[in-house]
Amino acid sequence: MGSRARSGLVGGETCLAMSGGAWHGAIVCAAHQQMGYHPRRSTVTLMECGAVVLDLNQLRRSCGSCALHELCLPAGIDSADLERLDAAVRDKRKLARGGALFRQGDAFHALYVVRSGSLKTFVESPAGDVQVLGFHLPGEIVGVDALTNDHHLCGAEALEQTSICELPYVQLQQVVQEVPSLYRQLMRVISREVVAEQRHLIMMGKQQAQERLAIFLHSLADRYGRLSRDTSTLTLPMSRYDIANYLGLVVETVSRLFGRMEDAGILAVNRKTIRILRPDLLADLCGQGLGRLPHGTEVA
Amino acid sequence: MGSRARSGLVGGETCLAMSGGAWHGAIVCAAHQQMGYHPRRSTVTLMECGAVVLDLNQLRRSCGSCALHELCLPAGIDSADLERLDAAVRDKRKLARGGALFRQGDAFHALYVVRSGSLKTFVESPAGDVQVLGFHLPGEIVGVDALTNDHHLCGAEALEQTSICELPYVQLQQVVQEVPSLYRQLMRVISREVVAEQRHLIMMGKQQAQERLAIFLHSLADRYGRLSRDTSTLTLPMSRYDIANYLGLVVETVSRLFGRMEDAGILAVNRKTIRILRPDLLADLCGQGLGRLPHGTEVA
DNA sequence: GTTATTTATTGACCCCGGTCAAGTCGGGCC
DNA sequence: GGCCCGACTTGACCGGGGTCAATAAATAAC
Incomplete structure (x- = not known):
């Protein structure tokens, strides 16, 4: 064994671009990749990159202009109702790598949607052993397990620089009540999580x-x-x-x-x-x- | 090893009572057990038993008088709104042991709640290997995974004589839209399924x-x-x-x-x-x- | 009743993947 | 630069649980 030819990426500049994680991921990179651009040779620093992202966030604060539009809650909702959803979506929280969105046992008050970056959800037993339940990419909802008993049964932690849309539950309920299509879409998004867990289970099965x-x-x-x-x-x-x-x-x-x-x-x-x-x-x-x-x- | 003293149930009549499955389970047995009665010495046949169940069903057709009231969708809903829910709950389907509630790939048009008996949900790969995803007892909801893409991703099959409440989705949506507390409760019941899957996953983990x-x-x-x-x-x-x-x-x-x-x-x-x-x-x-x-x- | 078929139990063997232990690489820090 | 520490890789060993096979018990079929 052992004479494996490690695929040599050039290292230096590649790693420089990579090491910041996929922070510009959903926003900068998505556009670049669609244009066939690859950030490998980019020399932007993280600072500059952060600034760019902030600007873009300003431009696309609303669900209507979000790149995840069709993958997320707004899918299939017309612009009139979108404003009501926008009103419910509160400040977009930012998390550094390792930052906790919520912890196991926290009181429930909001659902969350990943805007950019990624999360892991996991449970930890009193004895300290951990089970990772899932990884969450942009457009995916987090926190559904807390609906039953008003407490989060798992923790959620950022795997990289991550930005989050927060949906305070009381306000979300109101909007959902007023906008039937949003209610349907919310169900669908939650159902996606059920399906994801099923796939996970099938994999773990045999x-x-x-x-x-x-x-x-x-x-x-x-x-x-x-x-x-x-x-x-x-x-x-x-x-x-x-x-x-x-x-x-x-x-x-x-x-x-x-x-x-x-x-x-x-x-x-x-x-x-x-x-x-x-x-x-x-x-x-x-x-x-x-x-x-x-x-x-x-x-x- | 091997000299294990098998716990000897008397066999004959016990098995006769058992062999019909827990068909009178949620309805007849629940009452009996609360009174300390055990159906072991009962001599009712399945036919008679079925008749009894039917009579009881007549008496308690509505969600308001259902024994599962506090475990199921009606929990926390006042009697005025219960009638609207009752209107949405369609015929209570009955399944024999092995009977399919729905099959993998079927078009989605309703959610289901187990009224008595039990179900298993499972997926089957083209190659024929099966993975059992869950067992469903009375009061538990089935079919949530189909909400995402309008097709059931798993099959559901009765493990014994089982009776089901069917919630046609279009009607359910209407009622849920009109009754906010029912909407909340539906979310909670779905969330329960998510939590159940999480527990399953934790078990399968390590x-x-x-x-x-x-x-x-x-x-x-x-x-x-x-x-x-x-x-x-x-x-x-x-x-x-x-x-x-x-x-x-x-x-x-x-x-x-x-x-x-x-x-x-x-x-x-x-x-x-x-x-x-x-x-x-x-x-x-x-x-x-x-x-x-x-x-x-x-x-x- | 008798036979056939499914479901459950038990034993013998062995392999996949966990455990333990030792490197190796890369990144952050001074 | 040199050092350290955490993340990752690789090897050697071994045990839990899967596989194969035979049997028994219970149910279904006739």
């Missing part, structure tokens, strides 16, 4: 470790695609530990699997940057248990 | 096989208690295969675990009837990985 990671990457690429991001080069905002925990594995196993998939020519792995070289083969690995790679097999 | 089964039994007893059923004698409506699949294990492992817990004096297992002899010890097994039983240890 899939082998390699299938789990394949499914994880595949579905992440899917979600990136829906955000108009590049689906062949994933920049993972979460650590190997988070991935392992989410998949019900240990970090060593995840590391080995990345290695094996790289050996097979499916991926090019460079820390948090994963290039999917053979989407077809990756899709195969998601399949029904066949086609598992036997330790160091080169796949033509 | 728990050992024995902890999984312990948690499963413990939480099932909990839910039975909420339905005013006996929490120390569980009559499992689902097969060992369903349990194993739900827990991400194989049927042999579940069987062995039941055996080990019986050896430890925690349970008395007789096919689908599980008596919890030591709830305290069972709770211990749910805990953080400590206290696992090392193959045939007697616990005083």
Whole structure:
């Protein structure tokens, strides 16, 4: 084993652009990527980048002009009703990497939608062991589990610089009451979370470790695609530990699997940057248990 | 190993009463159990039993007089608004054991609430392998996953004689729009499902096989208690295969675990009837990985 | 009743992935 | 520059639980 050719990104400038996380992600990058622009050679600093984002936020404060419009609550709502929704959406909170949106046990008073960046939700037992429940990308709702008993059953934490739309529940209820189409859309968005959890469950059920990671990457690429991001080069905002925990594995196993998939020519792995070289083969690995790679097999 | 004293239920008449499933469960049994009555010596046939149920259904057709009132959608809704809900709740469908409420891929047009009996929800891959997603007891809602894309992503099947309240979605929307408190309660009930899935996920994450089964039994007893059923004698409506699949294990492992817990004096297992002899010890097994039983240890 | 079929239990074997331990890399800091 | 620390990788070992197979019990079919 071992003579694996690590896909060498040039390092220096690449990492400089990457190391800030996908902070300009949904806003700056989305536009750039659609134009075929890649921020690799950009020399903007984080400071400059932050300023740009703030300006853009000013321009697109309203749901109506939000890039996530069609993925989020406003989908299918006409401009007249949008103003009422805008009135309910309170200040857009910003979180630094590791910052808590809410903690396990906190009193419930709002639902949240990720605007840019990403979150993880997780529970922690009194004994201290953690279970990551999900990763949340822009347009996805967080906090639904607290509706039953007015307390958050899981914590939510930013994986990178993240910006959040807060929907105070009392006001949201009013608007939803007045705008039937918004009520329907809210249900749909919540249902999406149920479906996401179901997928997670299916994966944890009986899939082998390699299938789990394949499914994880595949579905992440899917979600990136829906955000108009590049689906062949994933920049993972979460650590190997988070991935392992989410998949019900240990970090060593995840590391080995990345290695094996790289050996097979499916991926090019460079820390948090994963290039999917053979989407077809990756899709195969998601399949029904066949086609598992036997330790160091080169796949033509 | 092996010299395990099987808890001997008398067999004959017991099984006769059991074999019909818990059909009179939520309706006849709930009342009986609260009075300390046990249907073991009852000689009613299924036919007679069915008739009784029908009569009771006539008496308590409305949500207002339903025994599940406080567990279900009507919770916290005054009698004036209850009539509007009643109008939306359509015919109460009945399913025989194995009967499908809906199939994976079916078009969505209604949510369902279990009135009596029980369901399992599951997905089936093209290759034929199944993952059981959940078991649903009276008062619990089914079908939420279909709200996103108008098709059921999982199938739902009765585990025993089961009666269902159907909530056609178009009508439900109207009523919910008119009755704010019902809207809130619907959200809460849906959120319950999210929480249930989260618990399932936590279990599948990193728990050992024995902890999984312990948690499963413990939480099932909990839910039975909420339905005013006996929490120390569980009559499992689902097969060992369903349990194993739900827990991400194989049927042999579940069987062995039941055996080990019986050896430890925690349970008395007789096919689908599980008596919890030591709830305290069972709770211990749910805990953080400590206290696992090392193959045939007697616990005083 | 008898037979056939599903469901559950039990044993023997072995492999996937967890555990333990040792590197290695990269980034932040002075 | 040099140091440190956390994130990640890689190897060696082993045990929990999956697989295969045989049997028993209970239900369904006739």
